[in-house]
Amino acid sequence: MRVIKLLSVISILILLMLHFVSAAENKHKIRSEIPTEIKAKVTTICQQPKLVTESELDNDMRKYRDENHLAYNTVIHTDLNGDKLLDWAFLVKCNSKENKSIVEKLVSLIQKQSGDYDIYVLEEFPELRSDVYLMEIPPKKIKDFDSNAIVKIKYKGIERIFDEKSSGIYFWDDTKFRYVQTSD
Secondary structure (H helix, E strand, C coil): CHHHHHHHHHHHHHHHHHHHHHHHHHCCCCCCCCCHHHHHHHCCCCEEEEECCHHHCCHHHHHHHHHCCCCCECEEEECCCCCCCCEEEEEEEEECCCCCCEEEEEEEEEECCCCCEEEEEEEEECCCCCCEEEEEECCEEEECCCCCCEEEECCCEEEEEECCCCEEEEEECCCCEEEEEEEC
16 A cells, blocks of 8 residues: 555656656747737738747857746747736847848737737837847836836836847836836
8 A cells, every 4th residue: 555655656746847847848948920819910010920939049148048047038928017918028020111121029919808909019120130038027126227216117027138238128107118228
């Protein structure tokens, strides 16, 4: 009887360990497609939109991220405005209307109670960047790099990170997104 209990406990521990190893391995996997429920909305601001993929990101930064267990990514799916609905933020590449080149945009979609989304272009880059990452941040107080003012972030925010360059946080301030620079 004790052997059966011991084997049951060992089996459960092994299953839990496999679950957590699998979750850790998938932590940094980046979506390759824009989710169907929001693709039509994204096409209103971007011709032929595609998510920035893992292979388009800087290898050294990916290695640093993985070695230090950082949650850098190109897609965030969380409640950004405190209404308990899941919102989106992601890096998307688009065909430019002017010269047929690729531009990259940091886009957020805030879900409404109706299930529809309001879309916001938070930042636009004239070309595809391999050194831009996003990270979800918790509500907190943060110091504005430019003014030294303390800014209170009430809901989860989007940290935009340039590898070895400036960082900043986009956050919802009850009616719109605001930005605070966190480093130079």
